[in-house]
Amino acid sequence: MSENVFVIGHKSPDLDSVTAAISYARFKNLSENTDIYKPAIAGEINRETAYALERFNIEKPDILLSADGREVILVDHNEFAQAVDGIRSARIKEVLDHHKVDFKYGEPIRFEIEPWGSSNTIIADKFFKSNVELNKDLAGLMLSAILVDTVITKSPTCTDKDKEIIEKLSVQAGIADWKEFGMDIFKVRSSVNELSAEEIIRSDFKDFILKTGKFGIGQVETHAVPRGQFFERQQPQAVALFENFGMRRNRPQAHAVEARIAHAPQVFLDCGQGLHHARGVVIRES
DSSP states (O other): OOOOEEEEOOSSOOHHHHHHHHHHHHHHHHHHTOOOEEEEESSOOOHHHHHHHHHTTOOOOEEOSOOTTOEEEEESOOOGGGSOTTGGGSEEEEEEESSOOOOOOSSOOEEEEOOSSOHHHHHHHHHHHHTOOOOHHHHHHHHHHHHHHTTTTTSTTOOHHHHHHHHHHHHHHTOSOHHHHHHHHHHHHTOGGGSOHHHHHHHTEEEEEETTEEEEEEEEEESSOOHHHHHHHHHHHHHHHHHHHHHHTTOOSOEEEEEEETTEEEEEEEOSSSEEEESSOOOOOO
């Protein structure tokens, strides 16, 4: 019996990461006529992911606590700082991603990067070009992920390929108005008033390693929530939690909290004296 290969996204899994694990495992199993590819996640899912999985009646993948000694395919990331624990002692078979490249590995492997707005755009393109069966529910889940990652095509990272795939998936999923469907997901995604400060920070948190050291960025996208209202409620708890969370993950005491209000990025830097607006991403060593 062949050993399982775990298809897994990054820590603090978001909708694109979780859906990419599910959809790429499905594609590999169908295209290779096997069942060895198993979707997995590197942590608890967030709110919009739970909503999308339930809406399309798709089971949540199991959490893989460590990749030590396992065969894995990385999706929606390629940096080890963002990967599941034990990744350095895993046997990486393949990488599929749409982010910047920061990857080194001692063996030749399949490494696929496309400058598109979502990992699921890459995977959906494979389904359509290979004529591999794509059922209605999985098409709907993949559409959800692409709409979130491209901010319903309004993100500067959205490409013509993303728009083409969105149109194809909406037909496959039987969704007549994908823009309205995207807004429904964003309403779930941006219901921050029901989330704790810790849930907000953990919902989309990624580690990065530069020459200056390791740092992390937490991001929350809100829908029709005034900026003042959001920060009045969350700032004290969020800053304290961000400090503690950063120290637990061995980062310098400089953290950026990005709030995308009405799709306009606003970056705030914690310099120890509250949050201060900054243009762009600011990095400071302690």
